Amino acid sequence: MEKVKKIRGGDVRTASRLIRNLEDGMIEARSTIKHIFPLTGRAHVIGLTGSPGAGKSTLVDGLVESFRKKEKTVGVLAVDPTSPFTGGAILGDRIRMQRHAEDPGVFVRSLATRGALGGLAKAVGDAIHILDVMGKDKVIVETVGTGQQEVDIINHSHTVLVVLIPGMGDEIQAIKAGIMEIADIFVINKADREGSSKLRREIMAMLDMAPPETFAAGWRPPIIRVENAFEPDGFGKSLEELSATIEKHYQHLVQHNLIGSRVRRKAVVELNEAIRNSVLEPVLNRLVQNGEIEGMIQKLINKETDPYTLAEDVARRYLKECSG
Ligand SMILES: Nc1nc2c(ncn2[C@@H]2O[C@H](COP(=O)(O)OP(=O)(O)OP(=O)(O)O)[C@@H](O)[C@H]2O)c(=O)[nH]1
Ligand SMILES: [Mg+2]
Known part of the structure; x- marks a missing residue:
């Protein structure tokens, strides 16, 4: 397939167009992924999440530089970059990443949130595949740490970074337990700020309380x-330490045969999403288009029936259609 060949050759325009078409839910784009999928699995995928304005994009920019120094090629996906905190951050991200714009070893793409059920995560998962097949050694996915979305994206990563900043009050309390559990590395960002030691102590205490089996093969x-x-020397040094730690984590996964479990985690999520897209969406769309859904809603309002009976009726009709 010509398109796949171009993407394998690292063609930025073809890759960008394909990602855009996936975001728009184009069926044809999905069929290109069928050819891309068997070629994936080379890249080290790094998920990075944290509250709005935590300095994630600044951090990603620093990581890109650090990886480039080590001759690694890098792909970056910034998901939902417009947060109410920094507002219009897409432009900000572009400016921040500008210095890498001329570097053919770096590919940066922002993905807008559509709010559609499953729609976003699906585009991200496939976009990661595309960057992987483009030959990027490292694929970094930045997501804002709110809601379910970032949990989904974490399912696509080998190494998960949770970015925290000091002085946000009871930061740890505010972070959902789920997020803390999936962190492979904690980053205290803007560590020059007051409260950074306190935050460190809080994370340590939380880790101390976790049962030992939480830490896969002893990775605490x-x-x-x-x-x-804004102080390049200190920042640069921190980033070197961070990228070395990311590398160490990847080596840990390889040495302890843990890559397989991450791959499996991703496979489960992708299959779930694909079934949802191929089975549930078309059925719902049809019910909306033929107006049936309105009648069903009215029946529920009038208490003529219940949601389970209606759903079972839909399942009976459509599943019969599929198997027949
Ligand atoms: N004081 C201080 N400010 C920082 C630091 N790093 C980033 N900032 C600033 O914090 C603001 C947000 O930075 P971003 O990197 O866009 O943060 P983000 O987490 O990507 O933001 P969203 O994607 O909008 O959630 C910007 O104004 C940065 O200049 C830091 O180390 N110290
Ligand atoms: Mg950002």
Whole structure:
């Protein structure tokens, strides 16, 4: 397939167009992924999440530089970059990543949130595949740490970074337990700020309380302090430490045969999403298009029936259609 060949050759325009078409849910784009999928699995996928304005994009930019120094090629996917905190951050991301714009070893793409059920995560998962097949050694996915979405994206990563900042009050309390559990590395960002030692102590205490089996093959998530981004020396040093730790984590996964379990985790999520897209969406779309859904809603409002009876009726009709 010509398109796949171009993507394998690292063609930025073809890759960008395909990602855009996937975001728009184009069926044809999905069929290209069928050819891409068997070629995936080379890249080290790094998920990075944290609250809005935590300095994630600044951090990603620093990581890109650090990886480039080690001759690694890098792909970056920034998901939902417009947060109410920094507002219009897409432009900000572009400016921040500008210095890498001319570097053919770096590919940066922002993905907008569509709010559609499963729609976003699906595009991200496939976009990761595309960057992988483009030959990027490292694929970094930045997501804002709110809601279910970032949990989904974490399912696509080998190494998960949770970015925290000091002085946000009871930061640890505010973070959902789920997020803390999936962190492979904690980053205390803007560590020049007051409260960074306190935050470190809080994370340590939380890790101390976790049962030992939480830490896969003995990997206790390290806590890396990243100094002020506006002081290049300290920031640069912190970033070197961080990228070395990321590398160490990947080696840990390889040495302890844990890559397989991450791959499996991703496979489960992808299959779930694909079934949802191929089975549930078309059925729902049809019910909306033929107006049936409205009648069903009315019946529920009038208490003529219940949601389970209606759903079972739909399942009977459509599943019969599929198997027949
Ligand atoms: N004081 C201080 N400010 C920082 C530091 N790093 C980033 N910032 C600033 O914090 C703001 C947000 O930085 P971003 O890197 O866009 O943060 P983000 O987490 O990607 O933001 P969203 O994607 O909008 O959630 C910007 O104004 C940065 O200049 C730091 O180390 N110290
Ligand atoms: Mg950002």
